Amino acid sequence: MDERRLTLYARxxxxxxxxxxxxxxxTAVVLVLIEPWLAPMSALALVQAWVIPxxxxxxGAKVVKPQHRAGEDAExxxxxxxxxxxxxxxxxxxxxxxxxxxxxxxxxxxxxxxxALLVRxxxxxxxxxxxxxxxxxxxxxxxxxxxxxxxxxxxAGLATVANQAFAGARWRVRRRLAPRMRPxxxxxxxxxxxxxx
Amino acid sequence: xxxxxxxxxxxxxxxxxxDAADPASVEAAVDALRRELDxxxxxMVSTGPGHAEQVRELPVDADTVILRxxxxxx
Numbered sequence: 348m349d350e351r352r353l354t355l356y357a358r359x360x361x362x363x364x365x366x367x368x369x370x371x372x373x374t375a376v377v378l379v380l381i382e383p384w385l386a387p388m389s390a391l392a393l394v395q396a397w398v399i400p401x402x403x404x405x406x407g408a409k410v411v412k413p414q415h416r417a418g419e420d421a422e423x424x425x426x427x428x429x430x431x432x433x434x435x436x437x438x439x440x441x442x443x444x445x446x447x448x449x450x451x452x453x454x455x456x457x458x459x460x461x462x463a464l465l466v467r468x469x470x471x472x473x474x475x476x477x478x479x480x481x482x483x484x485x486x487x488x489x490x491x492x493x494x495x496x497x498x499x500x501x502x503a504g505l506a507t508v509a510n511q512a513f514a515g516a517r518w519r520v521r522r523r524l525a526p527r528m529r530p531x532x533x534x535x536x537x538x539x540x541x542x543x544x
Numbered sequence: 545x546x547x548x549x550x551x552x553x554x555x556x557x558x559x560x561x562x563d564a565a566d567p568a569s570v571e572a573a574v575d576a577l578r579r580e581l582d583x584x585x586x587x588m589v590s591t592g593p594g595h596a597e598q599v600r601e602l603p604v605d606a607d608t609v610i611l612r613x614x615x616x617x618x
Contacts (some may be wrong), residue, residue, distance in 0.1 A: 410618070417553060424555020428610075434593070450594060461618055477618035484553035492551060493612045496588045499596035510617035 348506035350453060353465075353514075357472040360514040364400045371396035407475030407513025408523035410462025413445055417486035425488030432492055441493065444531035447491055450542065451502045455535040457528075458498065460490040464532065465506070466517065469540025473520045473532070478509035548573050548602075550611040551582060559611075564604045574602045577609065585611040 375392040378385040416422060424497040430438050433447055441447045446457040446464075454467035454474075471491040498505045513520070521532050559580065577587060577615035580602065588610045591597045592615040602609065 417555075421553060421555040425551070426555075428549070428556045431608075433599065434588070478615055479618045480613045480615050482553075483614055485551065486553070486555055489551040489555065492610075493615060496596050496610065496612055497592075497615050499594060500588060500598050505615070508615060508617055 348453075348503045350467075353411075353453060353467065353474060353506070356511060357467075360403075360472075363462040364403070364515065367399045367495070368396045371399075394480050400515070401523070402517040403513050404515060407464075407473070408520050410475045410477045410512050411459030411464060411524070411528065412444060412458065412461070413525075414460045414487060414490065415483075417484065421486040422488065425441070425486035425492070427488075427524035428494075429488040429492045432495060440531055440534060441491075444528045445487075445525075446528055446531040447495060447536065448531060448535055449495060449498060450538060451498065453502060453506065454500060455539040455542070457535050458491050458494050460487050462509070462512070463498070463505075464520065464535070466532065466535040466539045468543045469536050471539065471543075472514050473517045474506075474511060475513040475520065476506065477512045478505060496515045502528060546573075546604075546609070547608055548576055548609045548611070550585065550599075556610075562602075562604070568604070570604055577602050577611075580611050585613060587611055 371392045375389040378389040378392065381452065388515050437447050449456040449458055454465045457464040457466070461479040462475065462477045465476065478494060480490055517536055521529050524532060545561045545563055547558050549556050550559050560576040562569035562573040566569065581587065587599045588596050589599050589603055589606045
């Protein structure tokens with residue numbers, strides 16, 4: 348996986364979104380033009396045009412959804428180890444949002460328990476990667492640490508192994524994230540924008 | 545004292561501690577690392593901020609070696 352492939356992937360997602368949205372919008376307009384009393388059907392078509400991309404974005408945002416908790420002692424121990432791996436700023440972001448920001452060559456990553464978001468540029472797309480360690484008993488901090496270490500060792504490798512659940516506009520992904528995670532996405536976009544300058 | 549740590553369901557477990565000047569402790573850590581590698585764990589060493597490296601032999605000079613499991617697409 349490299350920047351060129353990521354760009355192609357993002358464009359493919361944009362094309363897919365347009366392929367879903369445009370026909371419904373055209374249908375909505377044509378229906379009203381043919382018969383004004385078909386306006387309710389037209390409205391339904393517009394709802395479809397809005398909902399389908401939202402469902403895709405929701406699928407993307409779900410990759411960083413928190414998983415089940417382990418015991419309190421295990422969670423505390425795992426959090427200690429994760430804290431040793433990152434700097435104080437990342438620790439703070441993790442404490443507030445549950446995501447660990449990690450600048451990389453491809454963009455700024457937000458590492459969660461069962462996936463990661465890659466933010467490319469301030470206004471660039473967000474790529475949602477579904478990737479995890481297949482050990483259900485691990486505490487959340489360890490699950491993040493697994494992905495973080497894999498990312499640091501081989502960023503392109505992680506992006507290749509992971510399944511991309513969605514790539515698209517940041518605002519669309521942001522809307523579908525849990526409210527407490529949204530500041531992490533904003534921060535990553537700022538960092539990605541600064542890095543791109 | 546360097547540490548060999550395995551991430552597991554307890555948070556993490558310290559499997560070995562060694563001192564580069566103490567051959568017996570190094571040998572014990574090498575054995576522990578080999579056992580975990582045979583079980584499918586991957587050994588990681590931090591190589592600076594934002595960087596890590598996978599190792600197959602015990603880096604005696606490393607401060608901490610962390611064992612993690614392979615990851616897969618979800």
